[in-house]
Amino acid sequence: MNVRLMNFNEKIAAVFAATLKLIHTNGFHGTPMSKIAQESDVAIGTIYHYFPSKDDLIFALFKHCRSLLNDYIFDGIKEDFDYKASFFHVWRNFVKFYLENETVFSFFDQFFSSPYHEKNKAEIQEPIGGQNKVLDFLQEGIDQKILKQVDVHLLVASYIGVALATVHSIKFKDLKFTEKNMDELMEIIWDGAVNRNNNN
Amino acid sequence: MNVRLMNFNEKIAAVFAATLKLIHTNGFHGTPMSKIAQESDVAIGTIYHYFPSKDDLIFALFKHCRSLLNDYIFDGIKEDFDYKASFFHVWRNFVKFYLENETVFSFFDQFFSSPYHEKNKAEIQEPIGGQNKVLDFLQEGIDQKILKQVDVHLLVASYIGVALATVHSIKFKDLKFTEKNMDELMEIIWDGAVNRNNNN
DNA sequence: ATTCATCAATCGAACGTTCATTCGGTTGCA
DNA sequence: TGCAACCGAATGAACGTTCGATTGATGAAT
Secondary structure, eight states: OHHHHHHTOHHHHHHHHHHHHHHHHHTTTTOOHHHHHHHHTOOHHHHHHHOSSHHHHHHHHHHHHHHHHHHHHTTTOOTTOOHHHHHHHHHHHHHHHHHHOHHHHHHHHHHHHSHHHHHTHHHHOSOGGGHHHHHHHHHHHHHTTSBOSSOHHHHHHHHHHHHHHHHHHHHTTSSOOOHHHHHHHHHHHHHHHBOTTSOO | OHHHHHHTOHHHHHHHHHHHHHHHHHTTTTOOHHHHHHHHTOOHHHHHHHOSSHHHHHHHHHHHHHHHHHHHHTTTOOTTOOHHHHHHHHHHHHHHHHHHOHHHHHHHHHHHHSHHHHHTHHHHOSOGGGHHHHHHHHHHHHHTTSBOSSOHHHHHHHHHHHHHHHHHHHHTTSSOOOHHHHHHHHHHHHHHHBOTTSOO
């Protein structure tokens, strides 16, 4: 049962895709198992064959999407990148991932703000929205005295917070995803995060 | 019917309070009308007397909370505050409001990330989380060349995004609401937002 | 001063629908 | 033969909403 979950059965893939799509357009609400079955062309019985309950399905989907995100954002960092270049690269990837995977963004957004999240807190511990890897990365910048000498969580809040707000803003048409806007945003975050008592 | 809605019937206040509390702990999901009636000690029939549907109740509650937030964040700005002081003051109030009104934060969080929000977009136009007043305030800083000469929405995303991420971080115990942390955060945002070709 | 009509406010049992989940069955591979 | 994958009708609980009844305040008519 769980072996398949890793190897990614076509049925499961269809169920995940359907669930993301439905939650994106109808919300956690308007997404009953019956509609997931319909949209994915997988019988209800089959879904319950893989996931003991709807909660389990949602949680498995969360873990799947989280690993997609984690794989994505740290991808493409070249050896010759200095810290600032990596700082920009990861942040950009973060925003890009959400823009390219709107349904995942929607899902995460709803998942994290639902008490769902709280219930499974213990199990989630690790990388939330890739944050633990992000945390390590930012801590590295602090240790190297490149970034401000503050609690790393303050920098995480800035780094991730601005990225999420940016995606929201683009989604709601207040902002456009242009090179210029992204560059200026990265400048804002960098200027805020950088250690100004240092001449890096 | 609507007159009372403004003058704030005790029953309505009880319904609002119960709804906020239930949504905070059980989510948009686990909050059926029956439980709202129970928790608020108002009969279901009475709730439907004031709100034609559950959606209407939620939306009315949203508008109520939004006005609470708006009243709060721009309160207490003294005449002798310079721009930077106001910039700090409003941001701090924003965070404080959410920390003091956890149920409202939870509710907004869920409301904005649900397709609920999208459905009523037209009607929401105005101050989202107080953002239009915030937008005007930040635009003023741009016009006065105090802040970076960029699209104001970039600064809004930074200003609000960091605040929301901060509240989340505190809520999930990654961060503590201490003077030091708030000061350092405000420093981060300010350094990011400020126009460095100017010596203000 | 008393009667009566009106209507908003209040109530909660009852209704029909929709939901998550179950279960008995079929298929096809090992 | 056995067992995992698969199916969808059936089930019972829970939900949003309706509705007929009751109360009490207001004021016009007597």
